[in-house]
Amino acid sequence: MADYDIAVIGGGLIGCxxxxxxxxxxxxxxVLERGQINQGASGQNAGSLHFQLEHRLIQNLEVQVRxxxxxxxxxRMSIALWQxxxxxxxxxxxxxxxxxxxxxxxxxxxxxxxxxLQIEQSQGLGVELLDGEAVxxxxxxxxxxxxxxxxxASEGHSNPRLLTxxxxxxxxxxxxxxxxxxxxxEVRRAAGRWHITFGDSAGKRQQISxxxxxxxxxxxxxxxAAMARLHLPLFPVGLTMNATEKTEPQIPHLIQxxxxxxxxxxxxxxxxxxxxxxxxxxxxxxGRWSRAESPDxxxxxxxxxxxxxxxxxxxxxxLRLLRTWTGTTAIxxxxxxxxxxxxxxxxxxxxxxxxxxxxxxxxxxxxxxxxLTGTSSYPLAPFSPARFNGLNAFxx
Amino acid sequence: xxxxxxxxxxxxxxxxLTVNGTPVAAYPGESIATVLLAEGITTFNxxxxxxxxxxxxxxxxxxxxxxxxxxxxxxxxxxxxSCMHPVEPGMVIITGACLQQSQPVNxxxxxxxx
Numbered sequence: 001m002a003d004y005d006i007a008v009i010g011g012g013l014i015g016c017x018x019x020x021x022x023x024x025x026x027x028x029x030x031v032l033e034r035g036q037i038n039q040g041a042s043g044q045n046a047g048s049l050h051f052q053l054e055h056r057l058i059q060n061l062e063v064q065v066r067x068x069x070x071x072x073x074x075x076r077m078s079i080a081l082w083q084x085x086x087x088x089x090x091x092x093x094x095x096x097x098x099x100x101x102x103x104x105x106x107x108x109x110x111x112x113x114x115x116x117l118q119i120e121q122s123q124g125l126g127v128e129l130l131d132g133e134a135v136x137x138x139x140x141x142x143x144x145x146x147x148x149x150x151x152x153a154s155e156g157h158s159n160p161r162l163l164t165x166x167x168x169x170x171x172x173x174x175x176x177x178x179x180x181x182x183x184x185x186e187v188r189r190a191a192g193r194w195h196i197t198f199g200d201s202a203g204k205r206q207q208i209s210x211x212x213x214x215x216x217x218x219x220x221x222x223x224x225a226a227m228a229r230l231h232l233p234l235f236p237v238g239l240t241m242n243a244t245e246k247t248e249p250q251i252p253h254l255i256q257x258x259x260x261x262x263x264x265x266x267x268x269x270x271x272x273x274x275x276x277x278x279x280x281x282x283x284x285x286x287g288r289w290s291r292a293e294s295p296d297x298x299x300x301x302x303x304x305x306x307x308x309x310x311x312x313x314x315x316x317x318x319l320r321l322l323r324t325w326t327g328t329t330a331i332x333x334x335x336x337x338x339x340x341x342x343x344x345x346x347x348x349x350x351x352x353x354x355x356x357x358x359x360x361x362x363x364x365x366x367x368x369x370x371x372l373t374g375t376s377s378y379p380l381a382p383f384s385p386a387r388f389n390g391l392n393a394f395x396x
Numbered sequence: 397x398x399x400x401x402x403x404x405x406x407x408x409x410x411x412x413l414t415v416n417g418t419p420v421a422a423y424p425g426e427s428i429a430t431v432l433l434a435e436g437i438t439t440f441n442x443x444x445x446x447x448x449x450x451x452x453x454x455x456x457x458x459x460x461x462x463x464x465x466x467x468x469x470x471x472x473x474x475x476x477x478s479c480m481h482p483v484e485p486g487m488v489i490i491t492g493a494c495l496q497q498s499q500p501v502n503x504x505x506x507x508x509x510x
Contacts, residue, residue, distance in 0.1 A: 245459060246459065246475075246495055246496075247475070247495075247500065248475070248495060248496075248498050248499060248500040248501070249496060249500075250500040268444065268496070269444065269496065270495055270496050315500075
């Protein structure tokens, strides 16, 4: 049986980046991935770098002010990480940080931008409220419907197809083991160590032991927790993304909407990527959500998403839709990430819960610190699984 | 070398358009791609890294055959899939350009129906 200091379950962005930061610190780390690297949400998402508080996070803004303040702090840390990421990884991730605009169309939406601005500025995030005229001067491709926008100069995008493989390669270079087609079937704690059983690519049963494990299995993290007799409140959701044909470079920014579901950006190749949280239908098998299959496309999502995009960026209506894809991510009851050690299960760490592309590198960096030293250079306590302690009062 | 069929083909009167600054004869109903291939042009556009591209699917799916086109009397160049658009008298075509390095059209000036 192979022994490691730390095992990471899940070869997505958080898993591979954590393996990289852990290997860099000299520990023996293994990544167990049930399919292929970057196969899940890490490779299916929109690739947005959204450092402002996003649409889904401000729906319960007044009851979460403190948590959101900490979240904005994470955004500041993420900005610094992203600025150095291509140098750190030694390759291009098609990184673009040329600014982002969160637009508003109504007085109520402007009021929401102003409230959001207070929280963001109180934590030192570089954001600025622009009126309609100033917005169109900066972004002439925006419609006259836009009455105001919050501008964050650090926002942008990167290519999700490049980032996770880059982290994985660097982790392996530093000595991390990476096992694909590894389906974990048992997670047990015995004699102060964790023992993980998995089926390898030949279907053969394998076992490893480790001092600590990081559950970074995304939508599957619930199943991994269950194997350790723990509840984890993560819920799979299906989302929709659209890509248009290529067009001349004209949208340098990330565009989001404060009151409607929209994210829009232009890739280096010239395609527009359009999303923003439009549902896709998760399939069910025997009354349970299927996460192994792509969610079914919802036509009303595609139409609604493109209509919203065309209303905010009118040139969208002259472009052809090339393709639509769906992906599965997992969210928590309070929309905040779950980052930390489960109190009832010493050595069982979790990092999951959405916005994992923008914040994935920061989550991974901080989790590696937490696992190695018991503390992190930015506080993760507001996002600890301990806030859902009640669920595990009778578990473990 | 690409050639027009001659046997048992009736064509209308020739029209003239401009390709890379040179007058070129074509027949109504031909696609832009047809005319460019008949002229011996093989680089329809180039990628970001400068690699040449030419028609691949010839049915509007692959977007490899795009060229820059301005309507007669217009200076608004627009990227069109050459396989999907019939030639028009006076049309102005530029091949070998790079989409990612070109300027967007001011659509208000643009009158090419697509």
